[in-house]
Amino acid sequence: MIVGIIGATGYGGIELIHFLSGHPKVSEIVFSSTSFEGQKIEAIYPHLFGRISAVLLKAEDVINKADVVFSALPHGAGEPFAKLCMEQGKTFIDLSADFRFDDDNDTFAAWYGKGFVYPELRKYSVYGLPEMNREKIKAQAAKGPVILANPGCYPTSAALGLFPALRKSLLKEGAVVIVDSASGVTGAGREPTRTTHFPECADNMSPYKVGNHRHTPEISRNAEAMAGKPVPVIFTPHLAPMNRGILSTIYIPLCGEWKLPPASGCVRPPSEESDDLAKKIHQLYEDFYKDELFVRVLPFGNTAVTRNVRGSNYCDISIHLDHTGTTLIVISAIDNMVKGAAGQAVQNMNIIMGYEEGLGLEILPSLF
């Protein structure tokens, strides 16, 4: 199978090349880049020297040659190519946000600054969080070519941490869910900026777009789909001085049956009682994800960290209870470039094509 990547010279594109070049079903990769058309990709990315020597084409040529097309273009740039793919009957796997909101043009327009270009394309699109939408993805693929909206990095990390608690109704009625996340700097992409300038980025924790990052509505949509009703979500992203990884610390206020009776005073140390409750919720998470290839609910007592998923498609999840026994704290760790981008895109391709879901994604996490 020939796969195409349009917008191949951004970091998302580069990570797609990393995984697709080792995928057993992929015989050839063709690329495009607006900025570097006509150049060899190894001239732009010398780590590929001697290995990936093809010339960067026009996007249209990539689509013509490829059996499946990945798009790593910025938001708002890919719709014409999605259209072209649909006309040619070729699956279009989109790493941007353009198709993540189904037909909710209003929300997309409010947060991304402009509305859909071809609203009618949404009949082909499906939101590609496999753990939540695997059957929908398959159903869409059964009907014909798919526009696969690959989830955002933060939303993936948030959704996988929230899913069991929301689906199993642990959340207190009306309560606000808080997702506090830290991301590696690769998430900011390839373009140098003051924010990503080493001297001002190293040895620094830097929150940004506090209270209004545009991944918020995506997280919120997923939460609603999981809970079966609207769920207010607050999301705060931080830039951490590291390259890879997203760590989300998720606060889920618990409803009556799932929380401890009120303590006297506001602070109490961990107790046997609180441990029992935490273990019960841990068991629920373990059961919920027991058949998922890429979600690892860590043994009780462990804590998820980004180091342990580095370079892999895993989402590690750990379960903790606040000392007051009223709030579930879920830690969710992914590699932002893998499960948060290219790896999940390949996972989605596998599902669409009917391959084994983990094909080409077998690599172990790299400790360092």
Added chain:
Amino acid sequence: MIVGIIGATGYGGIELIHFLSGHPKVSEIVFSSTSFEGQKIEAIYPHLFGRISAVLLKAEDVINKADVVFSALPHGAGEPFAKLCMEQGKTFIDLSADFRFDDDNDTFAAWYGKGFVYPELRKYSVYGLPEMNREKIKAQAAKGPVILANPGCYPTSAALGLFPALRKSLLKEGAVVIVDSASGVTGAGREPTRTTHFPECADNMSPYKVGNHRHTPEISRNAEAMAGKPVPVIFTPHLAPMNRGILSTIYIPLCGEWKLPPASGCVRPPSEESDDLAKKIHQLYEDFYKDELFVRVLPFGNTAVTRNVRGSNYCDISIHLDHTGTTLIVISAIDNMVKGAAGQAVQNMNIIMGYEEGLGLEILPSLF
């Protein structure tokens, strides 16, 4: 004035030397170390070579020689020396948690594993967060020698972010406050561990003691003192791959008059209405801290980051409103080794001794 430092060879001690060696009222510094008694400190810390050449003494000898004594000993080790200081009428400034809980032996024992050794010493002690307790510290100093309980690093960052909101009753009745913090690795101290081993610490975000870190009761005590009633607090610390700094992201659910009317749907982009409310709260914070030397409420629209306080005694605070208009998000940034430890200790010494509060702490933050 001769100042003494007992437990001088830990990181807290080293940072005290950094600030005290440039303090205009300090004529001499004497040190002790149990582990390195009899050695020159420059042999253990070669960055001090040629500058700080004194020999490490016994703690008792330090106390005999010094006019003011700082203790950078671990929790549970310093009470005998505090006692000795009180007997000699010398102020004892303690960087450990031993005296942070006034006479609440139960809470201290529950979270720190053992109770007070000399409960009667608490009549000399005062909790040294100057912005909250300046008058108390002065009052204690007016009575005689003081045991100054220097606040924990996380609690300092949390308290300064919470203070205006709690004192001015912005918090929704019964609501839980969440403090989500990331700390630099110096906070873990001088002893090498697996957690602080470079290969497993670099490029990694790592939450720890989730839901039950022992700074929780200290944060909670401060919150109660500020609000005038118990405030449930959840606190989650993270280790970030950087050396200096604590960044706390603080979620404060707002009460009726301070929040926006409910929106239709769970997600809405920022609006003029939400901006107005955010600015009003910002103004409240600015007014609250207008006379504080070391708290900088950043101009509206800015975001606090650890980089901008590096090496200085500042706490930078920025004010944000959640997109739903129901939750205040305060970002608070300090240098964990300065305002979170040695700098605040010097600030407290200045208050006790009647010096200008910022003496010896004039250094500008270092951008990198």
Added chain:
Amino acid sequence: MIVGIIGATGYGGIELIHFLSGHPKVSEIVFSSTSFEGQKIEAIYPHLFGRISAVLLKAEDVINKADVVFSALPHGAGEPFAKLCMEQGKTFIDLSADFRFDDDNDTFAAWYGKGFVYPELRKYSVYGLPEMNREKIKAQAAKGPVILANPGCYPTSAALGLFPALRKSLLKEGAVVIVDSASGVTGAGREPTRTTHFPECADNMSPYKVGNHRHTPEISRNAEAMAGKPVPVIFTPHLAPMNRGILSTIYIPLCGEWKLPPASGCVRPPSEESDDLAKKIHQLYEDFYKDELFVRVLPFGNTAVTRNVRGSNYCDISIHLDHTGTTLIVISAIDNMVKGAAGQAVQNMNIIMGYEEGLGLEILPSLF
């Protein structure tokens, strides 16, 4: 094929697991660890959770079960197991220095503190730098079980940079070669120390064992083998604040025909003349390595950096001429854990077993 790893819980062992778990000829991996015998490896290294669940055995049991045995034990610990392997007719691939000096017990003893335990084992051993010794390795394998001495990380980086210049007699008679190297911290292994403690390791360049690191005699031996005569070598290692990679900057004084005529004055900017000479040497390097799978001589004008080989078995080499035209400067970059350890060990296994040399080592470098 079943492969065994003894001393599996050090960083070398962990990286072997990373590559061997994806090797198409490997059906099973068995491990041993003295420190953690009886425990599951995923309990010690949670990044392996759910993937590598086998229990750590005794070394003898590993040898009994395995078809090929890798040893990631410290220097001086593996000889008895090498002996056992020879008795059982099984190849022993040793990441330590024990067999790197053939029968030169004196040099080994002088630099490693004790002599050979079983000198007679050296009849089975071969130094496993494939680019230099491929035919020797094959010849040894044709005779029976092999003890493969996998080269040190610094010596690999130095040797590959030096090989064409020394073999082709570019070095000035009697001149000293200087190898100035910087290594990532993983090279220091798994045990936490003050040197590798994040707060003192981050943001720091730290030379160590200046003038007398024990990789010096190994580098020197290789140089002699390449040049056909003794070559004085000075080697200086540095610890750099990064996890992976060795960057060697190698200074090779050129002999008459290869250098520029003396300039007037000591300094001259680059000229067409010096460019021509540099290109000629570049061409020599390119030709020399044209059939090597894992050595990439970069296009003229490029500079080798560790980033571009991260996670891969490549050695990147770039060619530069000093401004005076008298000294060749070769930059050589490897991943210390891959071409500098586990990857090269797998490459050697492939050669010994008659597999394609790059089997299991196809992964592209990871840009970040």
Added chain:
Amino acid sequence: MIVGIIGATGYGGIELIHFLSGHPKVSEIVFSSTSFEGQKIEAIYPHLFGRISAVLLKAEDVINKADVVFSALPHGAGEPFAKLCMEQGKTFIDLSADFRFDDDNDTFAAWYGKGFVYPELRKYSVYGLPEMNREKIKAQAAKGPVILANPGCYPTSAALGLFPALRKSLLKEGAVVIVDSASGVTGAGREPTRTTHFPECADNMSPYKVGNHRHTPEISRNAEAMAGKPVPVIFTPHLAPMNRGILSTIYIPLCGEWKLPPASGCVRPPSEESDDLAKKIHQLYEDFYKDELFVRVLPFGNTAVTRNVRGSNYCDISIHLDHTGTTLIVISAIDNMVKGAAGQAVQNMNIIMGYEEGLGLEILPSLF
């Protein structure tokens, strides 16, 4: 005294502000910036918020107001302002390379791309490496206003490591000196580039301008001045993933009386004989620098590292002998932004103004 800084918004300017704001003789600092004229500096650098609130002026206005003028402009931009200062009789301390070559316009033009604009200004200029040129600087100041050419960061680190060996004739006749240096990323300045983009800069060692960096002629000039004859120098800079510091590893081939007799074989472990020689050279360095405030020759057996000079004006030097006993290896560590730029500039100001040389530079190194 009012000091002015033109080009204040680059990193050199910012670091000047850091030191000058605490200098006891400085009553006011005035700034200029071409890019940000009319803005407050705290708006561009929020770490200065609340402390340095002045508005950025035109360079001419700064010169009019100031008693002493520092220039942190790029190479080639400052000559007109130097001229203006000379006309007004005000000292001009220049952090650029414009005045580092005395009247050698040819060398400057060959390496910096254009010649002097006002050659006649060189009669006012002096190269400001205090340890080498203190008396020259004083002499120039005695004559009237000075143009002080503050040395480059790499050249400072190289010169201080070379000075005793060259002045005392340890260098082998005709031999090449090699300076292999690694710098923190702040040395690359404030403008974001691909090279300084965190994802491609972190965890990477990257040599650049190998064999032809333009600090080479400056290093070479200093070496000639020290040795009293031309000394061929090879200089290789590397970018290391850290913020502050330059570490230079300097190889000095020793002449007859200073080296060991040839060994049999090319490699020998350290011996008593080589230790004695190393100690003798160490003593020579210690004696040479015994009156220098900012050069610390470390006790024999120690190794200089950048960590131990961080934030301070020190140059740490350690002395090592190659295992063959033929080459002196000097390690020299400075903070590139302090002794390598702003700190040395303040030191020069102190000398020119007749203040104590260390005034305003008393700060201890910061371990982290």
